[in-house]
Structure formats: structure tokens, C-alpha cells
Amino acid sequence: MSSQLAIPIAALAIYFTIGSLLALASRKLGVGTSRDYFVAGYRLGGFLAAMTYAATTYSAFMMVGLVGLTYMTGVGAFGFELMYLLATVTLLAMLAPRVWGLVRERRWISPAEMLADLYECRVLGIMTATIYLIALIPYTAAQVIGIGVTVQGLGGGSEGAYLAGIILAFTVIVLWIYLGGMWSVAATDAFQGVWMVAAAIGFILWLFTWGFGDPAKLSSALSLLGKEGLLSVGRPWTPMIFASYTIPWLFFAATNPQVVQRLYMPRDRRALIRMVTLFAVFGLTYTVIVTFIGLMGRSLTALGELPVIKDRDAVTPTILSYAPVWLSATVFVSIVAAAVSTADSIILTLASSTARDLYGGVRREVSDKSIMLAGRLTVFALAAVAVGVAVMRPAFIVELSVLSSVMLLPLAPVTLAGLYLHGRLGKYSKSTSLAALLTGFAIALTHALVVGARRALIIPVVGMPYPAVVLLISTIIMLTGIVADLKTRR
Amino acid sequence: MVLYLIWSLAIILAAYVLPYTLFTSVTNLSLYVFWVIIAALHLLVSCAYIRAGGRRE
Numbered sequence: 001m002s003s004q005l006a007i008p009i010a011a012l013a014i015y016f017t018i019g020s021l022l023a024l025a026s027r028k029l030g031v032g033t034s035r036d037y038f039v040a041g042y043r044l045g046g047f048l049a050a051m052t053y054a055a056t057t058y059s060a061f062m063m064v065g066l067v068g069l070t071y072m073t074g075v076g077a078f079g080f081e082l083m084y085l086l087a088t089v090t091l092l093a094m095l096a097p098r099v100w101g102l103v104r105e106r107r108w109i110s111p112a113e114m115l116a117d118l119y120e121c122r123v124l125g126i127m128t129a130t131i132y133l134i135a136l137i138p139y140t141a142a143q144v145i146g147i148g149v150t151v152q153g154l155g156g157g158s159e160g161a162y163l164a165g166i167i168l169a170f171t172v173i174v175l176w177i178y179l180g181g182m183w184s185v186a187a188t189d190a191f192q193g194v195w196m197v198a199a200a201i202g203f204i205l206w207l208f209t210w211g212f213g214d215p216a217k218l219s220s221a222l223s224l225l226g227k228e229g230l231l232s233v234g235r236p237w238t239p240m241i242f243a244s245y246t247i248p249w250l251f252f253a254a255t256n257p258q259v260v261q262r263l264y265m266p267r268d269r270r271a272l273i274r275m276v277t278l279f280a281v282f283g284l285t286y287t288v289i290v291t292f293i294g295l296m297g298r299s300l301t302a303l304g305e306l307p308v309i310k311d312r313d314a315v316t317p318t319i320l321s322y323a324p325v326w327l328s329a330t331v332f333v334s335i336v337a338a339a340v341s342t343a344d345s346i347i348l349t350l351a352s353s354t355a356r357d358l359y360g361g362v363r364r365e366v367s368d369k370s371i372m373l374a375g376r377l378t379v380f381a382l383a384a385v386a387v388g389v390a391v392m393r394p395a396f397i398v399e400l401s402v403l404s405s406v407m408l409l410p411l412a413p414v415t416l417a418g419l420y421l422h423g424r425l426g427k428y429s430k431s432t433s434l435a436a437l438l439t440g441f442a443i444a445l446t447h448a449l450v451v452g453a454r455r456a457l458i459i460p461v462v463g464m465p466y467p468a469v470v471l472l473i474s475t476i477i478m479l480t481g482i483v484a485d486l487k488t489r490r
Numbered sequence: 491m492v493l494y495l496i497w498s499l500a501i502i503l504a505a506y507v508l509p510y511t512l513f514t515s516v517t518n519l520s521l522y523v524f525w526v527i528i529a530a531l532h533l534l535v536s537c538a539y540i541r542a543g544g545r546r547e
Binding site for chain 1: 494498502506509513516517518519521526528530533536537539
């Protein structure tokens with residue numbers, strides 16, 4: 001076997017072995033109840049909480065999609081990713097202590113259960129859990145496809161290598177969740193997060209020394225990028241497109257269940273503060289490194305030292321084809337790690353929501369043992385569905401994955417109102433929360449069906465960015481209920 | 491809380507608007523550096539805010 005193949009396989013084997021040992025060791029921390037299994041018994045330390053938040057948030061999109069997007073569109077791509085970080089840190093600073101405090105009183109496990117409790121509306125929990133499934137299964141399948149494509153790249157592009165990658169993804173996701181539930185997901189997320197950052201640092205250091213031994217060369221390359229308009233926002237980052245791409249991500253921390261659930265888990269307030277602080281540092285560092293790799297790659301193309309790369313997703317593999325094989329293997333494994341850490345976290349959260357809010361919501365008397373069993377079976381079923389989608393690659397489902405956050409956007413006003421006004425919400429808010437969720441979700445899905453998921457973000461609705469319309473309408477509907485309730489009380 | 495909210499909205503608004511007003515035709519890394527600086531500043535303020543809140547309670 002040549003070193004071109006042996007070293008990546010060895011790197012994958014090291015990754016799989018260390019991750020599995022960590023998952024096995026974390027089992028000792030206890031998975032006896034559904035609280036242990038889904039939210040680590042609310043006992044995560046600050047470091048584990050931060051790393052699982054970061055590794056869950058940052059998917060394979062960063063090292064593949066964002067590097068390519070920066071290469072193609074310049075500095076605007078950095079702004080796009082940074083808007084997410086600014087808004088997320090803001091929401092975390094304001095929401096995290098509130099959610100964490102309420103969880104200590106109410107003992108929620110799933111985010112849909114949180115909404116059902118805040119609005120005292122079981123139907124809201126069932127509807128939310130259903131929307132999570134529709135919005136996040138395509139996104140999870142996209143992560144599995146990412147793993148398949150990465151392994152396919154390592155295996156010389158064969159279809160067999162793609163299938164091997166998908167089998168690897170299924171095995172890792174199911175095994176690591178099965179062994180210790182949230183404990184093993186958090187432990188392996190921490191390991192994968194460290195691998196992701198270490199690989200990114202190694203990548204940028206190598207690229208800088210290989211491509212720009214002389215700093216003057218970087219300066220002249222950047223001036224070429226400036227002349228091409230890649231150091232300012234312009235085409236394609238018109239204000240409309242920029243808003244359209246960033247708005248869904250501004251509320252990610254309040255709408256995506258896999259990250260909302262992570263606010264339940266820190267063991268004490270100190271761990272919660274540490275989680276937010278470390279996540280913020282991780283996010284800024286990783287975003288700067290990844291986008292600078294894209295800019296440096298584009299600079300090298302401008303200097304004629306890299307070929308012109310036309311496919312966005314081919315930018316990282318093309319740059320890495322010039323790197324030492326051990327480095328490219330480390331970065332490729334970091335892409336697999338990013339995808340696995342996002343996929344297993346989403347699947348475990350969806351399983352908690354399906355078991356607690358769908359299964360437990362329909363059947364009123366359910367034992368904790370049945371919830372655990374339903375959760376474990378759901379993990380297996382969701383992983384199988386994600387793999388099925390990855391094998392068949394139905395175009396619309398795959399394209400729909402980029403719209404997951406738009407479909408979850410109606411949850412933003414419902415969640416924020418629930419958290420800040422709970423105790424003052426009455427029957428009108430309860431009704432409008434259901435209406436806001438249904439209407440917003442229907443608009444998000446209909447627009448994607450009519451214009452096509454791929455074009456949905458670039459085609460405005462009534463002259464406004466499409467996510468802004470979804471957010472605005474669901475917010476107005478939610479507000480009417482709140483105003484009616486407040487008036488009735490007065 | 492209100493002051494922090496106003497600060498955060500101002501930062502997010504600046505991150506949206508200034509690239510289309512002050513940095514429209516820059517040919518160096520000034521826009522990139524601007525975004526890094528306001529992000530770092532906002533992260534520092536946010537961490538200080540959550541720590542202060544943590545002590546109060």
C-alpha cells in the first residue's frame with residue numbers, strides 16, 4: 001500500500017480508536033436514566049460543555065465550504081460567518097443563564113419539551129419536535145455525504161470509497177452515541193474539536209511557509225486580490241444577499257435544538273460561563289483561520305502558483321494536494337471529525353425530542369425505561385435514514401440541508417417570548433405560538449419548493465430577503481397573541 | 491441587560507452597515523481587520539457581561 005493511502009487510513013484508524021476509547025471510558029460516568037443519556041445528568045464541566053457546543057456548531061462546512069466560499073467571493077464570506085458568531089455570543093450571554101436557571105427548576109430534557117412547558121401546550125411540543133425532524137434530517141444527511149465525499153477523495157474518487165465513508169459515518173455515529181449517550185458525545189466532541197483546531201493551525205502555518213516564504217509576496221498577492229474586488233463587499237455580496245445568508249444564522253443559538261439543549265448541561269454557573277467564554281474564543285479563532293486559508297489560496301492562484309479552482313468544494317482538496325501527506329491526512333480527518341461531531345449531536349438531540357415529545361407526548365404515561373428504549377431506537381433509525389439519503393442523494397433533500405436554519409427560524413420569536421415572558425403568557429399566546437410556527441415553516445418550505453432550494457436564498461420575496469419575511473411574519477403573529485394576553489390581564 | 495442589548499445591536503448593525511459605507515472599495519485587508527477587531531471587542535464585552543451576571547446571582 002502506498003504512503004499516499006496508508007497514512008490517511010492510519011490517521012482515520014487513530015481517530016476512530018481514540019474516539020471509541022473515550023466513548024467507552026465516558027460510559028462510566030453513568031447512563032442509567034434518560035437525563036443521563038440525553039443531557040449528561042446536567043453535570044458537564046466547562047471545558048466539555050464548550051467543546052461539545054463548538055464541535056456541534058462547526059460542521060464540515062467550515063473547512064470545505066467556507067474555505068471555498070472565501071476563495072470564490074473574498075472577504076464577504078468572512079463577514080457572513082462572523083455575523084453568526086456575533087449574534088450567537090450575544091444570545092448566549094443573554095439567554096444561557098436564563099435557560100440554565102430554568103432547567104434547574106423544570107428539569108427539561110429536550111428543547112421541544114421546554115417550549116411545551118413554557119406555553120403549557122403539549123401540541124406545541126409535538127409540532128416543534130416534528131419541525132425539528134423535517135428541518136434537520138437533510139442537514140444530518142449532508143454531514144454523512146460530506147464524510148463519504150472526504151473518504152472518496154482519499155480513496156482516489158472511487159464509488160466504493162464513498163460507500164466505505166458512509167458505512168464509517170454510520171458506525172461511528174451509532175457506536176459513539178450508544179456507548180455513553182451525551183457523555184460519550186461530549187467527550188468525543190471535545191477530542192474532535194481539539195483535532196479540528198490543531199489541524200486548521202497546522203494547515204495555515206504550512207500554507208504560509210510554503211506559499212509565502214517572503215512576506216512581501218503576500219503583500220503583493222493581497223494587492224492583486226484588492227484589484228479583483230475580493231477584499232471588500234460587492235458582488236456577489238450585495239446587501240440583499242448578505243442579509244439573506246446571514247439572517248437564518250443570527251438566531252441559530254435560539255432555534256437549533258442541538259445547541260439549545262447544550263445550555264441545559266453545564267454542572268454549575270461557573271461551568272456555564274466557561275462554556276460561553278471558551279466557545280467564543282474557539283469560534284473566532286477557527287473562523288479567522290479557515291477564512292484566511294481561503295484568502296491565501298486565492299492569493300496563490302492570483303500569483304499563478306495554484307491553478308484556478310472553479311468548484312467551491314474542490315478548493316481545500318486542491319490546496320492540500322500540495323501539502324505533505326501527513327498534514328493532508330490530518331486535515332481530512334478533521335473534516336470527518338467536524339461532520340461526525342455535528343451529526344451525532346443532532347441525532348441524539350432529535351432522538352431525545354422524538355422519545356420525549358412525540359412518543360411521550362402522544363402516550364401520557366410512559367416510564368423512563370421506555371423513553372430510553374425509544375431514544376436508542378430513534379438514534380438507530382435516524383442514522384439509517386441519514387445514510388439512506390446519503391446513498392441515494394436525492395437532489396432536493398440534499399439542497400434542502402442549507403435551508404435548515406430558515407425552516408427553524410419561526411422558532412426564534414416563539415422561544416424568546418416563551419423564555420422572557422413565561423408566567424405572563426395566556427391562551428392567545430399559546431394559539432399564536434402554534435400559528436407563528438406553522439405559518440413561518442409553511443412559508444419557508446413553500447418558497448424552497450417553488451423556486452428550488454438552491455435558489456431560495458438569492459430570490460427575494462416581496463422585495464425582502466426570504467428569511468427576513470419568514471422571521472417578520474412569525475414575529476408579527478406571535479406579537480398579536482402577546483399583546484392580546486397583556487391587554488386581557490390588564 | 492438593556493445596555494448590553496444596545497451595545498450588541500450597535501455592534502451587529504456596524505458589522506452590517508459599515509462594510510457598505512466606509513469600506514466599499516478597499517483594496518487592502520482593512521475590512522477584514524475591522525471585522526476581527528469588532529468581533530474580538532464584542533466577545534470581550536460579552537464574556538465580561540456574563541461573568542458579572544454570574545457573580546450577581
